[in-house]
Amino acid sequence: MPPDLIAALDIGGTKIAGALVDGGGKLVARARRATPAQEDGPTVLRAVTAVLRELAAGEHWSRAAAVGIGSAGPVDASTGTVSPVNIPGWRGFPLVEGVRETTGALPVTLVGDGVAMAAAEHWQGAARGRTNALCMVVSTGVGGGLVLDGRLHPGPTGNAGHIGHISVDLDGDPCPCGGRGCVERIASGPHIARRALAAGWRPGPDGDASAAAVAASARAGDPVAAASFARAAQALAAGIAATANLVEIEVAVVGGGVAGAGEVLFGPLRRALADYATLSFVRDLTVLPATMGGDAGLIGAAAAAAQQARLPGFATG
Template sequence: MNTHLLAALDIGGTKIAGALVDGIGRLLVRAQRPTPADRHGSVVMDAVRAVLGELAEDPRWARVSAVGIGSAGPVDASTGTVSPVNIPGWRDYPLVRHVREAVEGRPVVLVGDGVAMTAAEHWQGAARGRDNALCMVVSTGVGGGLVLDGRPYAGPTGNAGHIGHISVDLDGDPCPCGGRGCVERIASGPNIARRALEQGWRPRDGEEPTAQAVARAARDGDRVAAASFSRAARALAAGMAATAMLVEIEIAVVGGGVAGAGDVLFTPLRRALADYATLSFVRDLAVVPAMTGTDAGLLGAAAAAALGHSGGPAVTAGV
């Protein structure tokens, strides 16, 4: 029996979460700190060390064979550095080196958060048992990752599958990434709400103008709200179809806060996909909701560590 464990870090602009994870995906102990995103980079790293320190207090820490990090990006796994858009103090920050020092030289594997979510869904979620998949996070931004030939594929820098910055509208709005008409610029939560507001939708009294509020309005029959989700769905469908044409994925898994809209998103998404995925080898592309929820980052970081470090436990399907 393999008694090794994995330590996982999920680093975002709001929180830094950590866990000890076993070979069947059980999170045995957790730790969390708020991300001091507006502070100097060293302060953010102190929060990471605090999470690792809390995990290390558990007697099972001695069984940790490797550490996985899923971080908001961009990341560069080839250099071990991160430059998260929502953590200004980290620009080309040598995160892997600092974490390796904090964990006394254990191997450290870094991937982007979209790739981490993909690894989680392939290990424990909706893409389990699938050889070729696209997994997406549709939330404040739009990220993603790929499973190819039965393994999550991170690419040289850990960013492969970043579908949010595929251009689906050549004459569309400029995107903060420098491109134009990106999937994220149309389908992310803030952009769904922005579009609805521009077209005349207004939230109820006391309600914030979020994608969740737009989804509620769409369920209640608001046509402008429904149209904003339909437009987002078409952007997502176009990006999915383009990806499927390139690498012949068989399933697209969609998670994140916007996916919580349920049929308000998935019904127009599946309808639009039929308009874009028209060739015989992509026509049967399935679209399903993600299953790993808020634990996706931690599970995926652990899976990435296991796959990237031969001394780690072999990850197996959960029960």
């Protein structure tokens, strides 16, 4: 059988997932290891290699035509290196070179995890059929990726669309990226919880002080919890509108743990977006929840690799 699968990797601070993905986005084989995030670089690479070797030992590996990697970032696709914030042992680490030691001559595509999520949502999810889209992950951080003119737009280094570091408050809190008032400093889960606590919100008897607990309180009518989510929604709306003004996206897809709050987030987000996206060419911009779930990183890494390699049988846009 001719090669008709993509070997995909989804690398984050807690897990390294691998899969073989077919032209319809189906995962025909899986492998997974915990990320030894606090270990040195070679140790983390050995976990990646273990995932690849498990896939390679299966019956479908001979059908692999390319490798796609979606990694926590920053990444640099131009050099094949990664420097994930949550994996300290990888700083300028030659990940693509390390992967090639196992996968041989297969072409390898590296993108950031937000770009991978965008690729997945455009190929099989909420942005399917859309020509121009921003897809976002709102979780412990805020990332994203762009689809422009019907194709994934990763940029030269694989990071394009990183909306989390658009500044929406020039006098806001300093961000580790060097900026101030970044979307991530306002809209990420930890900052939603921090802001609610500072304003007087208190966790329930179980002591859960996460953004999910704040969302539950907001749902129950707590005004402080609701206000913290409204502030996050305002920051997201400002970033989305700025992106729309630049590149005329028609839809923004929002996923990640914070998006699990549902209407606690999406209600104020849509209202705030109506205040920010006011120019005639962005007024019809819509916001949708992501639909691809936990496999988005794998499916998106496969889609990015298929687009880069122009593989027949993968209609990824």
